[in-house]
Amino acid sequence: MSKSTEARFKKTLEDFDAINREDPHQELVNGQSFPKELIYGIRMSEMLMETYPDSDELLRLAARCQHIKRWAIPREDYPMDRKGYLLWRTKLKQFHGEMAGKIMEQNGYTEEDIKKVDDLLNKRRLKTDPGTQALEDVICLVFLKYYFKEFIHKHEHEEPKLVGILQKTWNKMSVKGKEKALSMPHSPEAKELLNKALS
Structure with a gap:
C-alpha cells in the first residue's frame, strides 16, 4: 500500500472500531471489560492475518466490519425458529454491508471497492471467490x-x-x-x- 492508501485504510478501521466501541454488551478479556463487537472485530482481523497473511485491503476491511453495530438488530426481533433465524441473518448482512459502505465512501473508497466489501459480507460467490471463502474460514x-x-x-x-x-x-x-x-x-x-x- 502507498502511504495515502495506508492512511485511508487505517482511518476506515478506526471508524469501524469507533462504532463498535458503542456496543452496550461487554465481554471480559483477561479480567478487563470490552465492548463485545469491538473485541470480535479485532479477533477477526488477527485471525485473518494469522491464517491468510497475504489478504488484500478489502478483505481486511470486511473482516473488521463483519459484525459492525450488530446489536442494533437483536435476534429477539425475529421469530425464534429456523425461518426467523435466517431472516435475521440476512437482515444483518445487508445492514453490515450498508454501514460499512457509508464509512468507506466517507473515506474515499470507490463504488467498486464498496461493492466488493458488500459482496464479501453477504457471502456472495462463496464457492468461487477465494476472498469470500477466506472470510468464511476466519469466521x-x-x-x-x-x-x-x-x-x-x-x-x-x-x-x-x-x-x-x-x-x-x-x-x-x-x-x-x-x-x-x-x-x-x-x-x-x-x-x-x-x-x-x-x-
Missing part, C-alpha cells in the same frame, strides 16, 4: 477459538445439536481452514465433540 475459526466453549456450556445437554453445528461449521471451511482448526488448542469437551462430528 468459523474465530467461533471455534473464542466462542465455542461458551456455546458448549449454554447447550451442555444438547450434544446432537452441538455435533450438528460443528459439522455445518466444518462443511463451510476450506481445506486450509480445516487444517488451521485442527492445529488450534481446544478444551477437552470441544475436542470430544469435534471427534464425534468428524467421525
Whole structure:
C-alpha cells in the first residue's frame, strides 16, 4: 500500500472500531471489560492475518466490519425458529454491508471497492471467490477459538445439536481452514465433540 492508501485504510478501521466501541454488551478479556463487537472485530482481523497473511485491503476491511453495530438488530426481533433465524441473518448482512459502505465512501473508497466489501459480507460467490471463502474460514475459526466453549456450556445437554453445528461449521471451511482448526488448542469437551462430528 502507498502511504495515502495506508492512511485511508487505517482511518476506515478506526471508524469501524469507533462504532463498535458503542456496543452496550461487554465481554471480559483477561479480567478487563470490552465492548463485545469491538473485541470480535479485532479477533477477526488477527485471525485473518494469522491464517491468510497475504489478504488484500478489502478483505481486511470486511473482516473488521463483519459484525459492525450488530446489536442494533437483536435476534429477539425475529421469530425464534429456523425461518426467523435466517431472516435475521440476512437482515444483518445487508445492514453490515450498508454501514460499512457509508464509512468507506466517507473515506474515499470507490463504488467498486464498496461493492466488493458488500459482496464479501453477504457471502456472495462463496464457492468461487477465494476472498469470500477466506472470510468464511476466519469466521468459523474465530467461533471455534473464542466462542465455542461458551456455546458448549449454554447447550451442555444438547450434544446432537452441538455435533450438528460443528459439522455445518466444518462443511463451510476450506481445506486450509480445516487444517488451521485442527492445529488450534481446544478444551477437552470441544475436542470430544469435534471427534464425534468428524467421525
